[in-house]
Amino acid sequence: xxxxxxxxxxxxxxxxxxxxxxxxxxxxxxxxxxxxxxxxxxxxxxxxxxxxxxxxxxxxxxxxxxxxxxxxxxxxxxxxxxxxxx
Numbered sequence: 450x451x452x453x454x455x456x457x458x459x460x461x462x463x464x465x466x467x468x469x470x471x472x473x474x475x476x477x478x479x480x481x482x483x484x485x486x487x488x489x490x491x492x493x494x495x496x497x498x499x500x501x502x503x504x505x506x507x508x509x510x511x512x513x514x515x516x517x518x519x520x521x522x523x524x525x526x527x528x529x530x531x532x533x534x535x
Contacts, residue, residue, distance in 0.1 A: 475529070477509075482525045484508035486518070 453459040488506035503513050503518075512518040 452488065478525050478529050481505075481508045481510045482522065482529060486510060 453462060484505060484507050486505045487506070489503045490506055492504055494500040498532050502511050502513050510518075510521065512521050
């Protein structure tokens with residue numbers, strides 16, 4: 450990719466990257482919402498700060514417990530509904 454010659458070209462590229470990143474984020478939300486979260490890994494907190502969590506090996510969803518998992522999935526549903534309006 451060639452280096453942008455003008456500030457306008459640079460700004461267009463940045464805007465395009467931002468749009469692509471937003472689109473990828475929406476895709477990830479949809480994948481995480483559809484995932485059944487069957488392959489989970491427990492990540493313990495060695496420091497003792499109670500920062501242990503679970504991570505789905507299929508979609509990357511991170512949560513602390515089942516209640517947090519349900520809350521996160523509800524948040525994903527609202528986020529997807531909101532982004533489809535845009």
